[in-house]
Amino acid sequence: MVLGNLMKILNGEILLNKKYGENLYKMEIFSPYICKNALPGQFVNIKCCYEGMLDPLLRRPFGIYEIDKRFNVFTILYLIKGKGTLFLSKLKKGEILNFIGPLGNAIKIVTGAENYLLVGGGIGVAPLCLIARYLTDLQKNVYFMAGFKDELFFSWENDLIKIVRNYRIFTENGSFGEKGLPTNFIREHIDQYKKFNFICCGPREMLKALQDILQGKNIAAIALMEEMMACGIGVCMGCVIKIKEGNNAFTYKRVCSDGPAFNLMEVIFD
Amino acid sequence: MTENISESAPDLSINLGRIKLKNPVITCSGTFASGIEYNQFYNISNLGAVTTKSFSLNKRLGNSPPRLCETAGGMLNAIGLANEGIYYFINEQLPVLKNLQVSIILSIFGEDNNEFLRIAKEVNSIKDDIVAVEMNLSCPNVDKGGIAFCSMPDHVESLINSVREILDIPLIAKLSPNNDNFIETAAKARNGGAEAISLVNTVIGTAIDIDNFKPKLGNIFGGLSGPAIKPIALAKVMQLARENILPIIGMGGIFYWQDAVEFMIAGASAVGIGTLNFVEVDAGEKILEGISNYLLEKNINNLGEIIGKVFKKW
Ligand SMILES: Cc1cc2nc3c(=O)[nH]c(=O)nc-3n(C[C@H](O)[C@H](O)[C@H](O)COP(=O)(O)OP(=O)(O)OC[C@H]3O[C@@H](n4cnc5c(N)ncnc54)[C@H](O)[C@@H]3O)c2cc1C
Ligand SMILES: Cc1cc2nc3c(=O)[nH]c(=O)nc-3n(C[C@H](O)[C@H](O)[C@H](O)COP(=O)(O)O)c2cc1C
Ligand code: FES
Numbered sequence: 318m319v320l321g322n323l324m325k326i327l328n329g330e331i332l333l334n335k336k337y338g339e340n341l342y343k344m345e346i347f348s349p350y351i352c353k354n355a356l357p358g359q360f361v362n363i364k365c366c367y368e369g370m371l372d373p374l375l376r377r378p379f380g381i382y383e384i385d386k387r388f389n390v391f392t393i394l395y396l397i398k399g400k401g402t403l404f405l406s407k408l409k410k411g412e413i414l415n416f417i418g419p420l421g422n423a424i425k426i427v428t429g430a431e432n433y434l435l436v437g438g439g440i441g442v443a444p445l446c447l448i449a450r451y452l453t454d455l456q457k458n459v460y461f462m463a464g465f466k467d468e469l470f471f472s473w474e475n476d477l478i479k480i481v482r483n484y485r486i487f488t489e490n491g492s493f494g495e496k497g498l499p500t501n502f503i504r505e506h507i508d509q510y511k512k513f514n515f516i517c518c519g520p521r522e523m524l525k526a527l528q529d530i531l532q533g534k535n536i537a538a539i540a541l542m543e544e545m546m547a548c549g550i551g552v553c554m555g556c557v558i559k560i561k562e563g564n565n566a567f568t569y570k571r572v573c574s575d576g577p578a579f580n581l582m583e584v585i586f587d
Numbered sequence: 588m589t590e591n592i593s594e595s596a597p598d599l600s601i602n603l604g605r606i607k608l609k610n611p612v613i614t615c616s617g618t619f620a621s622g623i624e625y626n627q628f629y630n631i632s633n634l635g636a637v638t639t640k641s642f643s644l645n646k647r648l649g650n651s652p653p654r655l656c657e658t659a660g661g662m663l664n665a666i667g668l669a670n671e672g673i674y675y676f677i678n679e680q681l682p683v684l685k686n687l688q689v690s691i692i693l694s695i696f697g698e699d700n701n702e703f704l705r706i707a708k709e710v711n712s713i714k715d716d717i718v719a720v721e722m723n724l725s726c727p728n729v730d731k732g733g734i735a736f737c738s739m740p741d742h743v744e745s746l747i748n749s750v751r752e753i754l755d756i757p758l759i760a761k762l763s764p765n766n767d768n769f770i771e772t773a774a775k776a777r778n779g780g781a782e783a784i785s786l787v788n789t790v791i792g793t794a795i796d797i798d799n800f801k802p803k804l805g806n807i808f809g810g811l812s813g814p815a816i817k818p819i820a821l822a823k824v825m826q827l828a829r830e831n832i833l834p835i836i837g838m839g840g841i842f843y844w845q846d847a848v849e850f851m852i853a854g855a856s857a858v859g860i861g862t863l864n865f866v867e868v869d870a871g872e873k874i875l876e877g878i879s880n881y882l883l884e885k886n887i888n889n890l891g892e893i894i895g896k897v898f899k900k901w
Pocket of ligand 1: 360373377378379380381393394395396397398399400401402403440443444542543544545546572577657
């Protein structure tokens with residue numbers, strides 16, 4: 318079994334719930350347990366209604382964005398999408414958040430790999446930030462590329478600056494960073510990244526484009542995947558994605574307990 | 588002092604035919620895997636029983652995603668009975684569960700009678716390690732054009748009868764709320780040799796994405812579970828209980844201990860905790876505690892006093 322014995326039901330005080338952009342928020346949560354045990358790539362499953370309430374019914378998964386071991390605080394970066402995230406955005410400093418974690422598997426770092434290209438699309442940048450921090454601490458060479466629709470993530474750049482020196486930001490409308498898509502840039506400059514390990518997270522179209530670019534190039538690539546979840550701990554079989562297995566065959570793997578990180582080249586997008 | 592407490596603690600034990608459980612709280616098939624993950628949150632051997640995910644003979648991949656969709660007060664699932672196959676249960680999971688001293692109800696299903704019988708043969712070798720087998724009869728019968736086993740009462744009788752000939756342990760028939768003839772099916776299940784009925788499985792439902800005009804589930808239709816179905820499930824349990832056919836494990840939308848008590852008053856001898864396990868991972872323990880406190884507060888010494896009590900109050 319992949320899951321460790323570490324996941325727990327936890328309650329943590331909210332220390333900050335700050336608006337970063339129109340519907341983009343960052344929340345800081347006090348949790349010595351998560352700070353001690355969580356690793357990059359893992360997520361927490363958060364109850365998004367008050368105790369005794371039924372709506373929304375299921376917990377919502379969020380990647381861990383930052384861990385500050387000095388103050389026992391971890392953060393999530395989230396976008397308001399629907400009622401669960403709307404509920405989160407209304408919570409105030411001092412309120413208690415109920416969550417289960419750490420969940421999923423930590424990202425695996427292969428020994429010998431020194432150069433990493435992290436590619437994030439939209440809110441997909443969130444889990445990549447913790448990974449970037451971790452790799453930087455390991456003295457790896459980290460290059461961060463982020464793509465957004467518009468300038469919503471403008472103030473997020475202040476967080477990124479603190480983690481990596483080398484980065485490039487793209488927006489589709491050119492309102493923030495360079496105009497265009499990171500995938501187009503990568504396609505044009507792929508020769509520069511032959512010695513890089515890719516780690517990516519973002520919309521399906523972005524991941525699909527990257528898979529296409531990397532086809533046959535013999536470049537290692539990890540994708541952090543997303544799927545609708547019910548349990549988050551590997552029991553309901555609800556969050557599966559299609560993964561290549563052998564020649565022309567496939568199997569289903571659970572994003573929550575087999576992932577969220579998968580070999581990008583083995584993911585079947587159909 | 589300790590003696591006083593144990594004297595006043597209500598007796599939570601129940602019988603479902605030959606199945607004897609230390610308390611009425613059971614987990615629903617498919618919402619608890621085989622329980623091992625949940626043992627990280629609480630001691631699952633404290634449950635009346637753990638019902639496993641339904642196992643087929645061989646591994647099944649299940650439906651194409653998306654398999655889940657949340658709806659108001661509930662969720663739709665179209666997992667497609669994905670499971671690792673009965674040998675995986677026997678070889679990998681059972682030894683762990685035995686070690687944990689869990690009371691196990693093994694859920695099984697087949698695409699046709701033959702598959703049910705072949706699983707039954709395999710299960711015979713481990714029958715001393717489990718308390719009962721639950722036959723998931725809500726699954727499609729490929730031999731009969733894919734309609735659910737439980738919609739054909741006579742077929743259910745002969746199927747259960749032939750499983751019983753191979754496998755002499757208590758059998759539970761799990762029925763769906765989607766067939767109007769569930770009472771007749773329950774009666775035939777009893778004639779075939781079942782000792783209890785699990786009611787209800789999920790309610791057929793769907794949801795549509797209005798932006799791309801497509802169903803939200805890969806399989807188009809799914810099964811609705813959670814609080815949204817509780818009144819439906821409770822009514823079915825009550826309708827069946829009134830007929831006094833077999834003891835009932837009542838389930839469908841139980842989210843609070845009060846819901847569990849309601850099911851028992853409606854005639855269920857035991858209760859199944861399903862979707863709630865996803866939300867509150869220690870739900871089994873909490874519901875059990877709630878039932879126990881309720882009995883204490885009401886000065887009720889044994890569960891028999893509340894099971895089916897609604898009929899005495901009419
Ligand atoms: C492993 C994992 C990590 C994630 N990390 C983050 C994160 O760091 N920050 C962040 O903002 N979001 C993250 N998400 C997505 C987040 O879980 C969803 O945005 C959230 O569940 C939406 O809930 P809601 O009630 O606000 O919206 P809903 O009303 O439930 O849905 C609104 C929209 O969001 C989509 N959605 C719902 N659930 C999910 C889901 N589990 N995954 C993807 N889309 C979903 C729905 O299809 C719908 O289009 C992550 C998802 C996964 C699976
Ligand atoms: C994700 C999921 C998977 C399920 N899988 C099975 C299954 O394999 N076999 C079965 O008999 N019932 C299965 N069920 C039905 C439940 O056991 C239960 O009957 C139903 O969910 C109603 O209870 P609830 O509302 O408390 O969840 C499943 C339900 C869910 C939500
Ligand atoms: S969400 Fe249940 S298996 Fe992943």
